[in-house]
Amino acid sequence: MANPFSLDGRVVIVTGASRGIGKGTAIAVSESGGHPVMVARTESDLRDIETSLPGPSTVLVGDVADPALPAAAVAAAEEAGGLWGLVNNAGITPYYHPATETTDEEWQHILQVNLRACAAFARESAKAMQAGGRGGRIVNLSSIAALSGLPNLVAYNAAKGAIDAMTRTMAVELGPDGIMVNSIAPGTIVTEIVEDLMEQNPALREKFVARTAIGRVGSVAESAWPIVFLLSDASSFMTGQVMVVDGGRLAAA
Numbered sequence: 001m002a003n004p005f006s007l008d009g010r011v012v013i014v015t016g017a018s019r020g021i022g023k024g025t026a027i028a029v030s031e032s033g034g035h036p037v038m039v040a041r042t043e044s045d046l047r048d049i050e051t052s053l054p055g056p057s058t059v060l061v062g063d064v065a066d067p068a069l070p071a072a073a074v075a076a077a078e079e080a081g082g083l084w085g086l087v088n089n090a091g092i093t094p095y096y097h098p099a100t101e102t103t104d105e106e107w108q109h110i111l112q113v114n115l116r117a118c119a120a121f122a123r124e125s126a127k128a129m130q131a132g133g134r135g136g137r138i139v140n141l142s143s144i145a146a147l148s149g150l151p152n153l154v155a156y157n158a159a160k161g162a163i164d165a166m167t168r169t170m171a172v173e174l175g176p177d178g179i180m181v182n183s184i185a186p187g188t189i190v191t192e193i194v195e196d197l198m199e200q201n202p203a204l205r206e207k208f209v210a211r212t213a214i215g216r217v218g219s220v221a222e223s224a225w226p227i228v229f230l231l232s233d234a235s236s237f238m239t240g241q242v243m244v245v246d247g248g249r250l251a252a253a
């Protein structure tokens with residue numbers, strides 16, 4: 001029996017692939033036999049990853065807020081053999097203050113990158129998947145922030161909540177085409193930025209750890225492999241879901 005977790009020969013767009021969860025996902029896709037189309041602004045980081053991968057990959061340098069980028073990513077995926085999956089991962093968290101202090105400009109910035117760009121990538125990818133007639137997978141990066149009221153992140157949390165609503169709507173619309181659409185909602189995953197934050201503030205590490213059921217924060221790989229599951233045939237009866245990967249943090253609330 002073929003391994004249902006394999007991504008053998010499958011082409012997957014990963015936005016925000018230069019660092020953190022996106023980088024880990026591009027590596028996990030490649031290690032599963034897939035061909036990642038890696039999108040981000042920092043070309044040097046993408047090139048470094050490209051040379052370390054066990055299989056073929058494509059580098060596409062650009063800002064996800066550029067309205068032309070989704071179609072360019074889809075074209076690159078088609079050239080690489082045909083688009084199978086999209087991981088809508090690029091996201092930002094630049095502001096940390098109460099809702100009463102969050103400006104219109106900050107709302108616009110967050111929604112532009114964390115929601116509008118994801119919607120455009122999902123739309124262009126879905127159209128190509130429909131045209132290809134092979135089915136496909138869309139995995140949207142949500143967060144436990146969409147499912148709880150984390151303070152000081154109002155625009156970020158709202159964008160992630162909207163991502164989950166987009167996931168459910170597109171799952172219903174695209175189901176008949178064999179295109180599965182799911183969100184993944186990580187808890188605290190130790191990317192470079194989170195590691196730096198915790199090193200500067202050890203109390204923060206303790207706070208993050210204390211909130212989980214299993215007594216630790218997650219690694220990038222521990223968020224990347226669940227994403228590979230959602231990209232694979234192993235999840236072929238699963239769509240419109242928000243899969244929480246948080247070490248039991250919400251369960252412990």
Ligand SMILES: NC(=O)c1ccc[n+]([C@@H]2O[C@H](COP(=O)([O-])OP(=O)(O)OC[C@H]3O[C@@H](n4cnc5c(N)ncnc54)[C@H](OP(=O)(O)O)[C@@H]3O)[C@@H](O)[C@H]2O)c1
Pocket residue numbers: 015016017018019020021022023039040041042043045062063064065088089090091092113141142143144185186187188189190191192193194
């Ligand atoms: N880490 C966590 O604990 C956690 C928890 C829940 C959800 N998430 C979500 O998971 C996703 C990844 O988070 P992360 O922690 O891995 O973030 P990260 O380490 O800061 O990496 C963000 C990635 O997105 C890219 N990016 C940012 N803005 C971009 C833009 N305008 N155009 C193109 N690429 C852009 C960055 O690359 P360049 O700078 O090179 O463009 C980078 O590759 C986000 O959607 C985040 O909200 C993370």
